[in-house]
Amino acid sequence: MLLGLHHVTALAGQPQANLDHYTQVLGMRLVKRTVNFDDPGAYHFYFGDPRGTPGTLLTFFPGFQRVPKRGTGQFVYDNADLQLLSGDLEPTAQFLAVLGFESAGSEGNRHRFELPKGAARIDVLHEPEAERGRLGAGSIHHVALRVADEAAQIEWRERLTGAGIVVSPIKDRFYFHSIYFREPGGALFEIATDGPGFLIDEPADALGTSLCLPPWLEPSRASIEARLAPVDWPQYAAPTL
Numbered sequence: 001m002l003l004g005l006h007h008v009t010a011l012a013g014q015p016q017a018n019l020d021h022y023t024q025v026l027g028m029r030l031v032k033r034t035v036n037f038d039d040p041g042a043y044h045f046y047f048g049d050p051r052g053t054p055g056t057l058l059t060f061f062p063g064f065q066r067v068p069k070r071g072t073g074q075f076v077y078d079n080a081d082l083q084l085l086s087g088d089l090e091p092t093a094q095f096l097a098v099l100g101f102e103s104a105g106s107e108g109n110r111h112r113f114e115l116p117k118g119a120a121r122i123d124v125l126h127e128p129e130a131e132r133g134r135l136g137a138g139s140i141h142h143v144a145l146r147v148a149d150e151a152a153q154i155e156w157r158e159r160l161t162g163a164g165i166v167v168s169p170i171k172d173r174f175y176f177h178s179i180y181f182r183e184p185g186g187a188l189f190e191i192a193t194d195g196p197g198f199l200i201d202e203p204a205d206a207l208g209t210s211l212c213l214p215p216w217l218e219p220s221r222a223s224i225e226a227r228l229a230p231v232d233w234p235q236y237a238a239p240t241l
Helices: 015-025 089-098 150-162 218-227
Strands: 005-011 029-036 039-048 057-061 074-078 081-086 102-107 110-114 121-126 140-147 177-182 188-193
Touching: 005 188, 015 029, 015 039, 015 057, 039 218, 074 140, 081 089, 089 110, 089 121, 140 150, 150 177, 150 188
Parallel strands: 005 057, 081 121, 140 188
Antiparallel strands: 005 140, 029 039, 039 057, 074 081, 102 110, 110 121, 177 188
């Protein structure tokens, strides 16, 4: 069974503006300062609780200037609810059923789906006339769901491929392992493991205070740092854990 949301990742514009908004305006904690492992010249910021607990994480790939276009195959937020915009409800509902989501009622064009015990909730907005969406600064890149460990992740990969869903190989994200796949309308999902977690390379009282790189990128640290935009980082006192 999926345990709920692991994280939500969005695209953002300027790194400094993104960092300032979420730390200074919204008061969130930067718990990991790293790079996009698939594009090491760009930052990847993680915000969450003081220990970076799965389920509390909101992450960003900053540096995108393209204006997004609202449409199908996208996640959107409304009143803090996670919503998936779909042009064809039935395939989307069948896809969510494979993931263990159950129908939890409808109101107009909004159809609610929930994991057992309320572990996660996704509202599907059915808009048959909507055009395909386009990602850009401010849009959600993907939604990650939680599993406890790699064994559960392998079981999910087999279940998804058995249902005819194309799934990526398992990817080592250093702080967790991931698989990726798309909803029929194109929205990107991930299943991520809870561990090993963010304390693997920083102590709890120093999370987010230095640029952390996975071992395979460490030899390129100098060139990576030279490509990253300069940023004024928040200063934190040791958190109360």
